[in-house]
Each structure stands twice: as C-alpha cells, then as structure tokens.
Amino acid sequence: xxxxEEVLGRIRSALRDAPEAPQVPRDYRTxxxxxxEELIEQLVERLEDYKATAHVLTLEQVPAHLAKLxxxxxxxxxxxxxxxxxxxxxxxxDEDGARRIVDGVPSWLTAEQLDAVDAxxxxxxxxxxxxxxxxxxxxxxxxxxxxxxxxDRHICLIxxxxxxxxxxxxxxxxxxxxxxxxxxxxxxxSDIELERVEGVHGPxxxxxxxxxx
Amino acid sequence: xSNTFLGMPSLPVFGTGNLFEREPFPEFAxxxxxxxxxxxxxxxxxxxxxxxxxSVVAExxxxxxLRSAGxxxxxxxxxxxxxxxxxxxxxxxxxxxxxxxxRDGNEANEIVSSLIKATGETEVVKVKSMATQEIGLNEFxxxxxxxxxxxxxxxxxxxxxxxKPSHILVPAIHKNRTQVRDIFLRExxxxxxxxxxxxxxxxxxxxxxxxxxxxxxxxxxxxANFALADTGTxxxxxxxxxGRMCLTLPETLITxxxxxxxxxxxxxxxxxxxxxxxxxxxxxxxxxxxxWTGVAENDGPQxxxxxxxxxxxxxxxxxxxxxxxxHCIRCSACVNVCPVYERTGGHAYGSTYPGPIGAILSPLLxxxxxEENNSLPYASSLxxxxxxxxxxxxxxxxxxxHLRGEDVDSKRGTAKIPTQIDIGMKAASxxxxxxxxxxxxxxxxxxxxxxxxxxxxxxxxxxxxxGWTQSRDLPAPPKKSFRQWWxxxxxxxxxxxxxxxxxxxxxx
Numbered sequence: 001x002x003x004x005e006e007v008l009g010r011i012r013s014a015l016r017d018a019p020e021a022p023q024v025p026r027d028y029r030t031x032x033x034x035x036x037e038e039l040i041e042q043l044v045e046r047l048e049d050y051k052a053t054a055h056v057l058t059l060e061q062v063p064a065h066l067a068k069l070x071x072x073x074x075x076x077x078x079x080x081x082x083x084x085x086x087x088x089x090x091x092x093x094d095e096d097g098a099r100r101i102v103d104g105v106p107s108w109l110t111a112e113q114l115d116a117v118d119a120x121x122x123x124x125x126x127x128x129x130x131x132x133x134x135x136x137x138x139x140x141x142x143x144x145x146x147x148x149x150x151x152d153r154h155i156c157l158i159x160x161x162x163x164x165x166x167x168x169x170x171x172x173x174x175x176x177x178x179x180x181x182x183x184x185x186x187x188x189x190s191d192i193e194l195e196r197v198e199g200v201h202g203p204x205x206x207x208x209x210x211x212x213x
Numbered sequence: 214x215s216n217t218f219l220g221m222p223s224l225p226v227f228g229t230g231n232l233f234e235r236e237p238f239p240e241f242a243x244x245x246x247x248x249x250x251x252x253x254x255x256x257x258x259x260x261x262x263x264x265x266x267x268s269v270v271a272e273x274x275x276x277x278x279l280r281s282a283g284x285x286x287x288x289x290x291x292x293x294x295x296x297x298x299x300x301x302x303x304x305x306x307x308x309x310x311x312x313x314x315x316r317d318g319n320e321a322n323e324i325v326s327s328l329i330k331a332t333g334e335t336e337v338v339k340v341k342s343m344a345t346q347e348i349g350l351n352e353f354x355x356x357x358x359x360x361x362x363x364x365x366x367x368x369x370x371x372x373x374x375x376x377k378p379s380h381i382l383v384p385a386i387h388k389n390r391t392q393v394r395d396i397f398l399r400e401x402x403x404x405x406x407x408x409x410x411x412x413x414x415x416x417x418x419x420x421x422x423x424x425x426x427x428x429x430x431x432x433x434x435x436x437a438n439f440a441l442a443d444t445g446t447x448x449x450x451x452x453x454x455x456g457r458m459c460l461t462l463p464e465t466l467i468t469x470x471x472x473x474x475x476x477x478x479x480x481x482x483x484x485x486x487x488x489x490x491x492x493x494x495x496x497x498x499x500x501x502x503x504x505w506t507g508v509a510e511n512d513g514p515q516x517x518x519x520x521x522x523x524x525x526x527x528x529x530x531x532x533x534x535x536x537x538x539x540h541c542i543r544c545s546a547c548v549n550v551c552p553v554y555e556r557t558g559g560h561a562y563g564s565t566y567p568g569p570i571g572a573i574l575s576p577l578l579x580x581x582x583x584e585e586n587n588s589l590p591y592a593s594s595l596x597x598x599x600x601x602x603x604x605x606x607x608x609x610x611x612x613x614x615h616l617r618g619e620d621v622d623s624k625r626g627t628a629k630i631p632t633q634i635d636i637g638m639k640a641a642s643x644x645x646x647x648x649x650x651x652x653x654x655x656x657x658x659x660x661x662x663x664x665x666x667x668x669x670x671x672x673x674x675x676x677x678x679x680g681w682t683q684s685r686d687l688p689a690p691p692k693k694s695f696r697q698w699w700x701x702x703x704x705x706x707x708x709x710x711x712x713x714x715x716x717x718x719x720x721x
Contacts, residue, residue, distance in 0.1 A: 003314040010527035011294050013224050021289035028278040111428045131498035144512040145461045168483040176444035176479045179509045182502035187454035191367035192412040194261045200416050202454025
C-alpha cells in the first residue's frame, strides 16, 4: 500500500464514528463602516505604529515626492508594470539615467543585483486599515516577490480606493493562484525577551505612499 | 476488530521523533525550578506577551465570534479530512507542485533528504517549523552529510548554542539578551567583538551572519501555517523576512506539514489571520505572510514540494475525546498564560510541544504509554487559563483529565501488588459509599489533631501523600466534622426540648 493510501485509510478509520461537519457560525464583522478619509487616517496610524513612514499625496504630487524620497539614494529597482510617469521628476534630475533598474522582460534581476540597489518602488493590490497591512499579489505594478525582499528599503504606493477597513473585505480582491506577500511594517522580530525590534532580514525601511486621485 | 474491514489499517499508529519525555515531568521540572535565572527570563517574557495579547484582543469587538468560527472550521476540517486532503492535493499539483505522503517522521525525513540529494546540494536554509522540529529533521540531515541552517532568530540562537527549543513561538525564550550576546560572541564567526546586548544590535548581527547564506542558497525547507484546500495554497506567517528569503530565493522549496493544518477554503483565512497574529505575538498583524500556490512562473522556486505527514495525527484523530487537540494552530497563547510553564520552562516537557497544548498533543501523538509521556497530562493545575486563551477554543483541561483517565486505565491490573493509589482509592470508595462508613472515618479526626501538634500543622504526610506536604503544610483537621457540627446545630425541633432522644444528634 502506498503511503498516500495508508495515511488516507488511517484517517478514514479514525473517523469511524462519522462525525458531522458543523455549520460554521460566521457572526464576525465582514464589513466596516469607515469612509475613505477615516480609512486613510487609520491606515496611517497603524503603519506608524509599526515604525513605517506614511505619506498621503494626490496623484500630481507623487513624482516630486518620490524624487524627494529617493534623493541621496543610489540605484532603485521598479517592476516593469509600474507607471513610468511617477518617475518624471527623477528622470529630469537623473544625470546618467541609470539609477532606475527595471525588473521584467528581457532582464530579470538576480538576488545579487537587487542586493546592490538601495531601494525598490512598487504598487500594491490592497491595504487593510485596521491592521496596517499592504498586500502584494504579483500584479504588473507589484512585480516578483524577490524585488520587494532583497533591497533594504521598500517604497510602496497604494491607491486610496484600494484601502479596505478589515481583512474579510480584502480577501475577495485577491487572486489566490498568484503569489502573495502581506506586509505589516518593516521586518521585525520579538525573539529576544519578546521585545519587538524593527529591521531584520526583509527591508528595514518601509515607506507607504497613499495616493488620492 | 472492525477497524480492519475494507482493508483499512488498524489504529492507532503512533508518531516518531522529538515527542517523548525521557524522564517524568515532575523530576525534570523539579530540577528546572532550581534555576532562578530561567524563572526570571520566563516570567519577564511571558508577562510581556500576555499584556500585548490582551490589549490587541480587546480591540476587536468580534473576538469571541472569530473564536467560535475558528473552532467550527477546524472541527469541520477534521470531519472532512480525507476529502479535503484530496482536494488540496489536486489543486496544488495542478499548479506545478509535487506532493509526497509520509506515514511518520522517519519517512518524512527520508523524503526530504532524498529531495535535497537530488539537487546535488549539501546545504539548506530553513524557516522555523514545528513539524521539522518534531521529526528531528536537522539531526537526520546532518547524519546524511547535509547542513541545515536555521534562519529564524530564536532558532538560530538555539542552534548556535547547541540547545533545544523551549517554546513554540520563541524557541529561545529561556535566554535573556545578555545570554544571547554571549552565544553570538562565542559561536558566530566574524561577529563584532564589541557587540552589545541591545536586541536591535543582536538582530543586526543575525542579519549580517545570514545574508550571504540567503543570497546563495539553492534549497530551502519550511513548514506551513495553513493549507487552503479549495485553492491549493500554502501560507507561512512570520516576522523577520527570513521566511520570505527562504520561500523566494532558492530554486527548490520543500515544505513539511502535518495533515491537520488544512483549512477548507480561501475565505477561512479571514478568520485565522485575525486569530493567529493577535494570539501569538500580540500584534494586529505579523510583519510578513507569504502565500504560494504550486509554482509561479518566473517568481520564486520552480521546484516546489510538499510533504504531507501523519506521524501520529491519525492516532490522535481516532481519540474521540482528544481529537480536538489537532485544531491547534501553534500560536502558543496557552503556553504564555500557563502558570506551570511559566515556572518550569519548556524543556521539562521533553517533547517539541511544550506547555498545555504539548501536555495533551504529545501523548495523543505517541500514545499515553510511550516512554514517560504519561506524566505530561499531570503537568497542570487544571486552572483553565489555556482554554480561555485558545483562539480555537480547544478545551485543554478536559482533554488533560481524559488523558489522566487513559493513563490510570493503562496501568489497571498490570501491577501484581496493589499500589498506594489502588489502596487509597479502595479505601475512599468504601468510606464514601455510605454515611455510616464516612462517620466512622470522621471519628479518627482527633488522631490528625494529635499528629499536627500544638502548631496545628501537619508538615509531613506518609507515602505518596508526602508529595502534598513537600512544599506546603496541611492544617490540622477541625475538632469535628461538618456533619457532626450540622447535627449538633440543627437538632430537629422537638416539643420536649429538655429530653432529646439519645442517638438522634450524631449520625453514628
């Protein structure tokens, strides 16, 4: 008998009493009553609680603000699908134009290449205000998982319309078939005396740029 | 007997690996209690985490509704386990993942080892995983000439110190910052000799130590927190980013997971990803959660394996009164609130799983008669704090009592000479079988008073009862029993109060 058959057989034997699967009482909150302003306010508060930096901007302010955030930094990576117009102010400032490295066809960046950049700028799929969580779902403006992992700083853009109040509102917006990374603040650990300190293996600095239309 | 029909394997088939007590809990605990530093470290850490958990749980108006949903979802997983496993397998496989089944820890170790050997690599990076701790994978791989590097900070501390984990979530909880600094200075090559004991500096040292390993690793081994049957998705919940490194950078990813970790649907994450972070680290959400479904083209490992492991879980499932222990999501909330754990620490439990959940899960996976695991269900005062804290409402005290019964039953009739407990139970059974018998026993109360002496304390009881007086005194028995007192105070009303009938006052 194969291990598969044997394990499944053992489980069926264990369930000889034929227990009935209970109805799941889903009496928890599935929607939140906050409006967009309240959602932004809560998201900012929760992100700052995690020692992330939050910036609330209008769409027109993004290029100038990104230029400011990336001033003094070396090279930065972006996924191919991220709106190039966001970097308009940087392109004019750029002397050699080589600071921005694009991950995508035909050149996928390696871990070594990403280790040599100072920052990565991406979009995101959805954000959850209550928990201060940003979710990446392999969208074209979010890129492959590796690009938001190896660089030491992650600048993440989130559209205000993509902010939801609570987790149950976020899940239907996601595609389970594609890889996901849920990010709640910069990397951290509580492994020494259960005291939280930020900055371990993932990006040690997280900037979240909330973009209003 | 009826278990063998239709070619079904007979149960139970118990688990192997790091699930056993090598000596009885009381003996190990007694030694650990002498360690003042250990008690101080544990007291500080568990107090901190209890406070954090309470404050983030209090934020949610629907916490109890989430617990009820979580409990019901897990109960339905157990009821539907075979079909859900098959559904998960079909979905995970359809997206390019490969599933392996393991009857026990030894088989799981063999599978992982042969998968690593097939890549030609001799080093792997590891994400913290209870399943691989349970089966002793690192030690097994070491014998096969494969080095496994733990990358979670606490696991790294334990591995560098050649120690054993003592907590589900924070395996190095028994070490304080200064001890961690000393371990790093002693065991880490190229560490700054001026390293301080600040947690932030220690975390930075771990980052530096592991960076090259991550960037060059070809094979990673992980566990999984959840597996979603309807989408074929696996989830790893973590904080440091070491999990993301292992799940993203290598070419080959091998995940080892117990069969009970399934959830029926993608939607169920909305329950468990609220319950788990708040119960474990006391955070609204943990810094990183990774989800993957088989292989993603051009994104992450292209050679993705999952080992689905029984290792005693079917045996636990066969125990009608104990099966809900398999609902456990390894948050460690029960460990952090347990007054016994807080004093003895995790090593006293012997098994990979310490604390209240370990005291039920270990004997359920191994059988109550295995080695010294029959002492584990007694490692509790049955105060019930674990049940209150459990995010999926596992009634741990009830299962502890059930397993104590199993333990007693397993010994029944095996000893030729009746034990002190047998004699005591027989005596109690006689004494409590009638008011008359009990009255006779109560007549011996003055004897107890005599033993207690003038300070009215009994400081040492004989035989097995000595355990009771080992750390406390027994107060002298009262002059008379309650029943004697009651009869005196509540003389039946009589017309002729001056002439009470003899014998009617005391029932003897």
